[in-house]
Amino acid sequence: MFETNKPLRLTSVDLRDGQQSLLATRVRTEDMLPILGQLDRVGFVSAEVWGGATFDSCIRFLQEDPWERLRAFKKGMPNTPLRMLLRGQNLLGYRHYPDDVVEKFVEKAAEAGIDVFLIFDILGDLRNCETAIRAVKKAGKVAAGQIPYTISPVHNLELYAKLAKEFEQLGVESIHVEDGSGLLTPTAAYELVKALKAAVSVPIHLHCHCTGGLADLAYWEAIKAGVDVVDTDLSALALGTAHPPAESMVVALQGTPRDTGLDLGLLEEINRYLLGVRQKYREYESKFTGVDIAVFQHQVPGGMLSNLEHQLKAMDAGDRIDEVLAETHLVRKEFGYPPLGTPMSQIVGVQAAMNVITGQRYSVIPTESKAYIRGLYGTPPGEIAADLEEKVLGAERRITCRPADLLEPEFEKMKAEIGGLARCDEDVLTYILFPQVGKEFLTQKYGG
Secondary structure, three states: OOOOOOOOEEEEOHHHHHHHHHHOOOOOHHHHHHHHHHHHHHOOOEEEEEEOOHHHHHHHHHOOOHHHHHHHHHHHOOOOOEEEEEOHHHOOOOOOOOHHHHHHHHHHHHHHOOOEEEEOOOOOOHHHOHHHHHHHHHOOOEEEEEEEOOOEOOEOHHHHHHHHHHHHHOOOOOEEEEEOOOOOOHHHHHHHHHHHHHHOOOOEEEEEOOOOOOHHHHHHHHHHHOOOEEEEEOHHHOOOOOOOEHHHHHHHHOOOOOOOOOOHHHHHHHHHHHHHHHHHOHHHOOOOOOOOOOHHHHOOOHHHHHHHHHHHHHOOOHHHHHHHHHHHHHHHHHOOOOOOOOOHHHHHHHHHHHHHHHOOOOOOOOHHHHHHHHOOOOOOOOOOOHHHHHHHHOOOOOOOOOHHHHOOOOHHHHHHHHHHHOOOHHHHHHHHHOHHHHHHHHHHHHOO
């Protein structure tokens, strides 16, 4: 029945993607610290605690220093490798940063407690991951490569296997597939894991969201195909737009060759605590519960969906969400089928909203859309529509070099710019990633 008899291993994503998916990344550090000791005893292969929207949310909404949060997590979970999600040359912001900033960020994150850096480029242009991978290896930490899963005419098993091989050649120690929209069907999951296992020798991890209602089934077929690790939440922070529950995986595999060996009683204790946390933050609960089968048409992740709704309400167009979702599908096609993850979810979503609100497609093209079409984010998976490219580029040509090669070193310049408001290199990085919000946060933190 199983392609391997190795026990399945689990990663906890409760403290990052679980609370990000269901509670808008609003859970405060003080409410996570009490459970760290128990989480540390479970035997997770790693715990994802940083990256994604957590950094931004800490300084924007919670008035917490994300670096201090990370150090507290490391102190509370000394035996479990801590993982972060890193958007390659984008780091945790929304633009490409020069190599010196990427290198400094990885160095300081490693010092603060990150053991595993899960690195990806949303377009699959792995030139945008090279600097981060080198920096992680220099710091003596683990570099893992992530492949965003999506469905399009240009995304297939051959492309995913090619990306996995390229990542392996760059020196990553595992390949992770992220299905951020919940699109992976059971059959596709089995075939994908088999293809990746045949293509590379490093472990294969799978990360699915439950939005489309198929994640548990996809995990089961992936487990049969030999996947090494799956990402889970405790059931208190699972399902909806989050991930399959860890307890279900443990029970399903008990007595089989792939038995996780994890203590269900300990998981139940942790879950009782997290149920209280979820209740405390119920005002931030995602309203997308159950199953959204429409995701197979629009492919919009839950976070992008809620962001679009918020933007449209601000423009007194909250009733036009269905039009924007249909337009998103068209814009994505004309943009060459980028997966709808950060930053492409924001770029495509804003362009679709502008097309609908103005009533004239591409009469307004935001700066980020133009930068993408010019090649400043990398090479898209497919072809950009010729008329759109001509409208933006005119007589120019798309750049073909690695986008970061066009960027001047920035860390020392920004360090001088922020001056005495930054007390350490971590503060400088906070300012570089989020200049306005970061400056406001540092001013409040130090009373400047």
